[in-house]
Amino acid sequence: MRKKILALAVIFALNIAIISAVQSFSHAEAAVYKKGSTGSVVTQIQTKLKDWGYYFGDVDGIYGSKTVEAVKYFQQKNGLKIDGICGNETLAALGISAGSSGSNTSDNDVALLARLISAEARGEPYEGQVAVGAVVLNRMEHPSFPNTMAGVIYQNGAFSCLLDGQFNEPVAESAYRAARDALNGWDPSGGAIYYFNPETATNAWIWSRPLIVMIGKHRFCA
Numbered sequence: 001m002r003k004k005i006l007a008l009a010v011i012f013a014l015n016i017a018i019i020s021a022v023q024s025f026s027h028a029e030a031a032v033y034k035k036g037s038t039g040s041v042v043t044q045i046q047t048k049l050k051d052w053g054y055y056f057g058d059v060d061g062i063y064g065s066k067t068v069e070a071v072k073y074f075q076q077k078n079g080l081k082i083d084g085i086c087g088n089e090t091l092a093a094l095g096i097s098a099g100s101s102g103s104n105t106s107d108n109d110v111a112l113l114a115r116l117i118s119a120e121a122r123g124e125p126y127e128g129q130v131a132v133g134a135v136v137l138n139r140m141e142h143p144s145f146p147n148t149m150a151g152v153i154y155q156n157g158a159f160s161c162l163l164d165g166q167f168n169e170p171v172a173e174s175a176y177r178a179a180r181d182a183l184n185g186w187d188p189s190g191g192a193i194y195y196f197n198p199e200t201a202t203n204a205w206i207w208s209r210p211l212i213v214m215i216g217k218h219r220f221c222a
Contacts (some may be wrong), residue, residue, distance in 0.1 A: 033086040037063040040177070041096065041185045045086055047186060048094045049074060060126060061177055109149055110179050111171075114155050117182075118175035119161035121218070126174060128216040131189040134180030135220065138193050145193070189213060192220035 015151065018056040035041055042063045045147040049055035054077075068084035069082035075082045078093050083113045087095070113133050140146035146152050162201040189195065197217050200206070209221035 002012050009220070025179075031086075031091060032087055033063055033091075035063055035065070035068050040180045040186075041091075042067070043177075043181050044184065045071070045091075045094050050094065058126075060096075061181065069184075074216040079158060092206060103133060107174060110176065110183065112149055112153060112176040114181040115167060115171050115184065116159065116161070118171040118179050119166040119169060120159060121178075121216075122172050122175070124216040126178065127188045128176035128218055130181045130186055131192070131213075131218070131220055132195060133179050133194055134189045135192050137182055138187070138189070138191055142193050170193065188215060189220040194221040195219060 020144070031041070033045060038061055040061065043059060043061040045063075046055055046057070046059045046061070046067055046109035049067075049070045050057075052060060052074075054074045055067065055190075057064070057070075062170075071085045071086055071090065072082050074080075075084075075090060080090055080093060085095075113136060116136060117129050117133050121129045136149060136152050139147060140147055146155055154162070192212050194205050194206065194209050195218045196203075198207075198219055199217065206221070212220050212222055214220070
């Protein structure tokens with residue numbers, strides 16, 4: 001009888017542990033972005049809201065007062081709870097996956113791309129830094145370039161920063177954010193596979209590439 005009671009107690013304890021684990025997991029999965037949040041998902045929120053005419057501030061990955069007001073405006077227009085917080089329902093209405101934080105991206109990929117962005121676009125507008133990262137990723141998908149990040153970045157003659165020593169300089173903090181945003185799918189370059197600074201370019205061929213967009217000092221081209 002004592003053995004039976006002990007077995008039932010063990011089963012009860014296991015059930016409690018499983019329920020607690022499930023509840024903890026569910027709570028962790030409930031994505032919430034609010035004032036003070038930062039990162040690539042916040043950048044996606046701002047980008048969507050800006051594209052749709054709700055947000056007029058900078059796309060900087062920082063959930064500030066302007067982002068809160070834009071989210072409230074979006075929620076009001078779409079029949080959502082008006083609290084200025086992006087929970088799962090608001091994220092879904094924006095077409096953003098609650099799990100799109102980029103956690104599956106290799107830390108090595110982020111670090112390598114950030115180093116390239118910092119070396120090539122340090123001092124450029126944040127959007128221009130993301131665009132440089134996007135060019136690397138666009139090349140990985142293009143048949144004319146290597147299909148790995150290291151292959152694209154270290155391709156002979158591809159990036160001048162590997163020749164002039166800039167690649168080995170300390171990496172700017174913004175470059176890490178820009179790398180994550182590019183890896184999460186933000187492409188301000190519009191699909192470009194080339195970019196250059198017209199003030200310093202010495203290669204006549206690069207001017208033949210069709211212009212897609214100008215961001216900061218860089219021309220991004222097809």
